[in-house]
Amino acid sequence: MNMVDSAQPFKTLLGPESDSQRTQYPYVTGTSVVGVKYKDGILMASDMGASYGSTLRYKSVERMKPIGKHSLLGASGEISDFQEILHYLDELILYDNMWDDGNSLGPKEVHSYLTRVMYNRRNKFNPFWNSLVLGGVKNGQKYLGTVSMIGVHFEDSHVATGFGNHLARPILREEWNENMSYEDGVKLLEKCMRVLLYRDRSAVNKIQIAKITEEGVTISRPYALKTFWEFNAFKNPTVGAEGSW
Amino acid sequence: MTKQHANWSPYDNNGGTCVAIAGADYCVIAADTRMSTGYNILTRDYSKICKLADKSLMASSGFQADVRALQKQLSARHLIYQHQHNKQMSCPAMAQLLSNTLYYKRFFPYYAFNVLGGLDTEGKGCVYTYDAVGSYERVGYSAQGSGATLITPFLDNQLKSPSPLLLPAKDAVTPLTEEEAVDLVKVVFASATERDIYTGDKLEIVILNANGIQCELMDLRKD
Numbered sequence: 448m449n450m451v452d453s454a455q456p457f458k459t460l461l462g463p464e465s466d467s468q469r470t471q472y473p474y475v476t477g478t479s480v481v482g483v484k485y486k487d488g489i490l491m492a493s494d495m496g497a498s499y500g501s502t503l504r505y506k507s508v509e510r511m512k513p514i515g516k517h518s519l520l521g522a523s524g525e526i527s528d529f530q531e532i533l534h535y536l537d538e539l540i541l542y543d544n545m546w547d548d549g550n551s552l553g554p555k556e557v558h559s560y561l562t563r564v565m566y567n568r569r570n571k572f573n574p575f576w577n578s579l580v581l582g583g584v585k586n587g588q589k590y591l592g593t594v595s596m597i598g599v600h601f602e603d604s605h606v607a608t609g610f611g612n613h614l615a616r617p618i619l620r621e622e623w624n625e626n627m628s629y630e631d632g633v634k635l636l637e638k639c640m641r642v643l644l645y646r647d648r649s650a651v652n653k654i655q656i657a658k659i660t661e662e663g664v665t666i667s668r669p670y671a672l673k674t675f676w677e678f679n680a681f682k683n684p685t686v687g688a689e690g691s692w
Numbered sequence: 693m694t695k696q697h698a699n700w701s702p703y704d705n706n707g708g709t710c711v712a713i714a715g716a717d718y719c720v721i722a723a724d725t726r727m728s729t730g731y732n733i734l735t736r737d738y739s740k741i742c743k744l745a746d747k748s749l750m751a752s753s754g755f756q757a758d759v760r761a762l763q764k765q766l767s768a769r770h771l772i773y774q775h776q777h778n779k780q781m782s783c784p785a786m787a788q789l790l791s792n793t794l795y796y797k798r799f800f801p802y803y804a805f806n807v808l809g810g811l812d813t814e815g816k817g818c819v820y821t822y823d824a825v826g827s828y829e830r831v832g833y834s835a836q837g838s839g840a841t842l843i844t845p846f847l848d849n850q851l852k853s854p855s856p857l858l859l860p861a862k863d864a865v866t867p868l869t870e871e872e873a874v875d876l877v878k879v880v881f882a883s884a885t886e887r888d889i890y891t892g893d894k895l896e897i898v899i900l901n902a903n904g905i906q907c908e909l910m911d912l913r914k915d
Binding site for chain 2: 472473562566569570572574576595596597598599600601602603612613
């Protein structure tokens with residue numbers, strides 16, 4: 448009777464791939480996030496670029512956000528998935544506030560929650576395409592942890608995502624210590640971000656540094672790092688190099 | 693040319709080595725604390741040993757996210773057991789539960805390689821060794837994970853366990869004293885660390901005997 452409807456079943460016969468709503472690969476992505484513990488809490492740094500493949504598509508994306516009163520979340524990977532995760536967390540914090548019992552979720556709880564969300568989505572073969580860094584302070588306890596897109600998670604005194612794992616963490620292992628001052632912590636993060644800027648092609652020179660202590664979260668205004676490009680090898684990298692052309 | 697884009701796998705191998713040795717009245721369970729992915733070290737201080745009950749300890753390597761899910765599942769099941777029976781689960785019972793839990797996910801397995809160590813109902817040391825989908829066996833000693841290929845033949849040579857085919861069955865527990873077993877564990881890990889890039893940083897040794905649980909840490913090579 449209805450000719451339009453009779454065509455419907457064939458669409459689903461094409462299998463789950465045809466109407467797939469899963470993130471099989473990322474579209475707009477942010478690069479590394481670096482986080483460290485310091486004397487009074489946690490410091491985190493990330494740049495503000497977001498790439499569409501290898502195109503630098505957005506240049507002013509905030510990739511670090513406060514979660515509730517005691518936590519700070521940084522994300523690399525698919526930006527839309529990060530924003531979806533922020534919606535989940537907004538809801539989580541809202542429902543927690545509605546108990547109105549004076550209790551609130553700390554960074555440990557938020558990290559644990561994120562861990563379950565990421566692992567659950569990988570079990571459904573529909574992952575959130577992110578590496579997340581969660582830092583926070585509650586009751587004098589510092590917390591810094593990370594979760595990957597398939598649910599691998601751990602705590603450490605310094606963490607980094609993506610390229611940061613290759614380029615920033617060796618620097619942190621050499622130079623980090625538990626009782627760093629705020630100034631030294633920022634200097635260390637800037638050193639990491641500068642190395643990433645030089646060697647990670649999708650990094651941009653517009654960064655933010657976020658701080659979380661017992662007093663709360665502050666995220667810096669965007670600023671640029673001082674760079675030096677005047678090395679001879681930078682100016683003419685192929686001079687003296689033998690080649691067929 | 694086909695479109696180039698990032699791809700993903702639901703599994704990862706985070707490395708790590710686990711060893712357990714059973715004696716007449718003790719059990720030694722040990723694992724390194726390195727967690728890796730590919731050539732990266734993610735952290736140098738991640739414990740792979742999980743206390744499931746008063747007399748059952750599980751050491752697991754493989755895919756960390758699956759291992760964590762497995763530990764949570766077993767802990768939850770043990771909590772229910774305690775509420776229903778008002779006692780701690782025995783090690784042999786936990787061994788069966790672990791097997792069933794792994795087999796339940798036979799067609800989307802937990803990528804986890806476990807050794808379960810503890811004391812049985814007679815207070816004798818016991819070690820159970822598993823594959824990822826739940827087949828298991830009670831043995832006198834076992835090694836699992838990335839360093840198992842290096843450690844197992846050495847333990848075989850040193851401990852010469854009686855064949856499980858012997859009739860009447862011979863007890864599989866090792867003849868070592870507790871101190872000898874701990875020393876042996878330290879030696880095999882120091883050796884495995886020399887050649888296996890996924891083993892290192894620190895060794896966590898947990899000793900279970902009539903006095904309860906003692907924990908010991910030893911440094912391993914960090915390279």
